[in-house]
Amino acid sequence: MIEIDGSEGEGGGQILRSSLSLSVCTQQPFRITNIRANRERPGLMRQHLTAVRAAAEICAADVEGAELGSRAFTFRPGRVAAGDYSFDIGTAGSCTLVFQTVLPALLSARGASRVRITGGTHNRGSPPFDFLSRSFIPVLRGMGAKVELDLASHGFYPRGGGEIRARILPAQRLGALNLVERGASLRSYAEAYVAALPLHVGQRELEVIGRALALPREQLFLRGLSNDMGPGNAVTITLEHEHVTEVLTGFGEKGVRAEDVAGQAAAEARAYLSASAPVGEHLADQLLLPMALGEGGCFVTARATSHMHSNVIVIERFTQRKIGIEPVPNGFAVKMGSGTVS
Numbered sequence: 001m002i003e004i005d006g007s008e009g010e011g012g013g014q015i016l017r018s019s020l021s022l023s024v025c026t027q028q029p030f031r032i033t034n035i036r037a038n039r040e041r042p043g044l045m046r047q048h049l050t051a052v053r054a055a056a057e058i059c060a061a062d063v064e065g066a067e068l069g070s071r072a073f074t075f076r077p078g079r080v081a082a083g084d085y086s087f088d089i090g091t092a093g094s095c096t097l098v099f100q101t102v103l104p105a106l107l108s109a110r111g112a113s114r115v116r117i118t119g120g121t122h123n124r125g126s127p128p129f130d131f132l133s134r135s136f137i138p139v140l141r142g143m144g145a146k147v148e149l150d151l152a153s154h155g156f157y158p159r160g161g162g163e164i165r166a167r168i169l170p171a172q173r174l175g176a177l178n179l180v181e182r183g184a185s186l187r188s189y190a191e192a193y194v195a196a197l198p199l200h201v202g203q204r205e206l207e208v209i210g211r212a213l214a215l216p217r218e219q220l221f222l223r224g225l226s227n228d229m230g231p232g233n234a235v236t237i238t239l240e241h242e243h244v245t246e247v248l249t250g251f252g253e254k255g256v257r258a259e260d261v262a263g264q265a266a267a268e269a270r271a272y273l274s275a276s277a278p279v280g281e282h283l284a285d286q287l288l289l290p291m292a293l294g295e296g297g298c299f300v301t302a303r304a305t306s307h308m309h310s311n312v313i314v315i316e317r318f319t320q321r322k323i324g325i326e327p328v329p330n331g332f333a334v335k336m337g338s339g340t341v342s
Contacts, residue, residue, distance in 0.1 A: 001074075002030040002317055009310030011038025013048055017101045018289060018311050020055040020075065022318035024105040025293055029076040030318075036071075043069040047093025047119065051101040054087045054117075058102055058109075082111035082170070089119030092160035094126035099164060100136075104289055106168045107145055113168045120155045121162035122193065122234040124251040127282060129154075129164055130191075130236045131247040136286055138245060143174040143294055154193060154225055156232025157251075174294025176338060177287060181300075182278040183242020189219040190237045192262075196230025201252065205235045205262035212266035213237070235262050237269045244278045277302040277331035284308055284334065292319050296336035304332045 004019050013036055023030050036042045044052065044066065052066045052073070059080045065073035087098055095117040106113045122128040127136070129151045137147050146169035155162020190209045192202030199222065206220040225232075233252030238245060250265035252258065272280055277300045279287065284301040288311045291297050301308075304325050312323045324335040 002028055004030055004032040004314065004317070005034055006032050007034040007037035008313055010306035012036055012310075013097070014285065014307050014310045015314055016048055017051055017097060018314040019318070020051060020101050021104045021289055022292075022314060023075055024055055024059045024061070024077045024080055025108055026318050027077055027079070028318060029074070031072070031074045033072040043071045045093065046091045047089050047097060050087055050089045050093065050119075051098045054085070054098055054102050055105070058083070058085060058105055080105045080109050082106065082109035082113045084114045086116040087118075089117070089160065092120035092123065092155060092157040094123045095119045095121050095155065095162060095164045096127050096129060096132050099132070099166060100127075100286065103147070103166075103168065104293055107171045107174070108293075109170050111170065115166045115168065116163065118155070118163045119160050120157055121151060121164060122154060122156055122232065122249070122251065124157070124253075127286070128234065128236065128247070128249050130238070131249065131282065134238055134245050135247050135283055139177070139179065139283070139287065140174075140290055143177055143290055145171050145174060145290075154195065154229045154232065156195065156230060156234070159230070159232070161229065174290050176295035177291050177297030177299060179244060179278055179287075179297075179299040180333070182244055182276070185239075185241055187240040188213065188215060188238065189221065190215060190235065191221045191223050192235045193223045193225055193233060195225035195232045196227040197233055197252075199224055201233055201258045202235070204258040205250070208259050208262035209235065209237060209266045212263070213269060233258075233261070235265055237265055239269060239272065241278070246272050246280045246283070248272065272302075275302045275330065281305050281308075285311060288312065288315055288323065288334070291336045292321055295338045296321070298333060298335045300328060300331055300333050302331040304334075308334075
């Protein structure tokens with residue numbers, strides 16, 4: 001039984017989700033304590049509990065102690081099975097985080113799977129759908145994964161009601177990742193999503209981003225959504241390069257000016273462009289598990305965050321594979337040798 005202390009590293013939901021994915025993939029049971037100990041509201045919230053139940057469903061796991069608010073539980077996985085799965089978070093909790101929990105295991109199943117998840121698709125503190133579909137999934141495809149991802153409807157906090165759908169084909173083993181350069185710049189554009197709010201909110205956001213990044217009007221897109229998807233607002237900046245795409249996001253909040261939402265996203269985009277490391281800090285967190293479950297590899301990122309170190313702790317505990325993080329002139333090189341997952 002692997003023992004996981006949820007207060008290690010950044011002490012949030014990352015440790016929980018990585019433990020679930022790795023447990024199913026390596027067929028090793030674990031017990032986790034101090035779940036989300038460093039958060040204002042520790043323990044399992046709705047989206048985390050949905051991730052536990054989703055991981056359990058795809059492998060018929062035996063789970064003890066996982067309830068809303070639980071700070072500890074035990075998870076004993078069974079064999080992962082391909083199938084058609086549907087998971088409803090029931091709130092605006094993140095669909096994308098639940099999807100990322102089950103994706104690695106379903107890639108190892110013996111047949112194709114379909115997954116439907118309802119909840120929030122554009123949430124602060126979680127990768128939005130645009131990031132998953134444009135940044136994360138293309139890198140996985142380059143490693144040999146066959147994943148199709150679609151957005152059926154947008155879901156914003158606090159209403160939720162969004163839906164993502166995926167089709168996952170089995171991959172015998174993911175190839176090595178080699179992402180040390182961005183390559184040539186191909187395209188940059190921004191989108192403002194607005195639901196059940198005045199359209200001028202999105203227009204103001206796009207004006208700020210256009211000025212900050214010198215983007216012409218034809219690269220600024222106002223996406224007016226159906227009122228029944230709102231109220232909600234998000235702005236995304238997509239930076240396409242030859243080898244990688246980065247997506248920066250700002251989320252509208254009550255009492256926060258549209259100009260401030262867009263200004264923060266634009267500042268993050270400028271910071272990424274001014275550096276030369278190809279992998280942004282959020283993508284770096286998410287590439288470690290595919291590397292560990294595949295042939296390893298190397299990528300370069302500008303920052304080694306607490307989320308990344310949390311993932312390293314869990315991965316090494318489940319797989320005994322060592323992950324090196326070394327300073328290089330443009331950031332940090334993250335390396336993992338090829339090997340067999342325990």
